[in-house]
Each structure stands twice: as structure tokens, then as C-alpha cells.
Amino acid sequence: MASVELEIAARKYAIACRDGEEEHLRSVAAIVHRKAREAETALGSLGESRQLLFASLLLADELKEIRAGKAPAPESFAEPDPAVAEALERLAERIEKLAETLETRASNA
Template sequence: MATVEVEIAARRYAVACRDGEQEHLREVAAIVDRKAQDAGTALGSLSEVRQLLFASLLLADEVKEHRAGNPVAPDDDSGRIADALERLAGRVEALAQRLEGEA
């Protein structure tokens, strides 16, 4: 078992992985870090937790689009990112309202 140090949202993490998967882990960590930076740029000052939350939402949005046959170009601009974050924020707010109504 290997350990790789990665940096995401300006914070370093030691992450374990199988031997031989170190480079793959570094590559996927770099993707998450870029999304966290994109979220911070598009939305301004965010806490680390919210920055990682929006990074994961952006990645999930890309996965969903890809599965629907609409892959997102990797070099899309921050305008698309801001639009995606706004759309995702609306979905999260609607879900929270539904959950509050059920409580």
C-alpha cells in the first residue's frame, strides 16, 4: 500500500492507494483541485467545506452530463462553471425545501 500526498483547495492530504496507482491518484486529485479552484473563482470567498462541496457538485454534474451523452469539454470557461453552480444551487435549495416540508 502506497501513500501519496495531494493538494486540494490549498490543503495537503496524505491518501493511501494501491501500489502502482500513485500517478492516477495524483491526476484525479488535480481534477478535484481545479474544480475547487473554479468554484472559489466563480462564487467568491468560500469556506473549505463549501468549496469542496461545490467541487463535488460540479464533478457530479459533469458525470451526469457525460452519462446522458452530453460530455462537457474540459476547457469550458468559468461562465459555464458559474451557470452549473447556479443550477446546482437551485436544485439543492429545492431539495432542502422539500425535506423541510416533509419534516
């Protein structure tokens, strides 16, 4: 089992992956990082969870449009892996639930 250190939205993460998948993981992390920066640029200063939420939503939206044939696939998604797409969609849902929980806790504090 290999380990890769990734930086997404100014935070470092140590992620385990199968041997030989390090470069693939780095490349998909770079996509998430770019989307997180895109969200921050568009919406201004965001907390980490909100920034990752919007990055995930941007990615899920892009994947949905590609699947529906409404947008040309960017080079990095020329042949999307269905497992990656499903994982990103699940991640977007989980992050959205986390953001809602954090907002509820903040308003109750």
C-alpha cells in the first residue's frame, strides 16, 4: 500500500492508495484543487468545508453535463471512470450534509 501527500485548498492530506496508483491520485487531486480555487475565486473567502463542498458540486455538475452530452469533455475527463464519477457524487452529498451540520451547530451556539 502506497501513501501520497496531496495539497487541496491549502491543506495537506496523506492518502493511502494501491501501489502504482500514486500518479493517478495526484492528477485527480489536482482537478479537485483547481475546482476548490475556482470556487474560492468565484465566491470569495470560504471556510475549508464550504470550499470543498462547492468544489465537489462543481465537479459533480461537470460530470452530470458530460454524462448528459451537454458539454464537451475536458481533456482531463476525456474518458471518465464511472467509479470515480460515482465517488465524486457521493463525496459531494457527504460534504453537503457536513456543511449543513456545521451550519446548524454554528446557529445553535
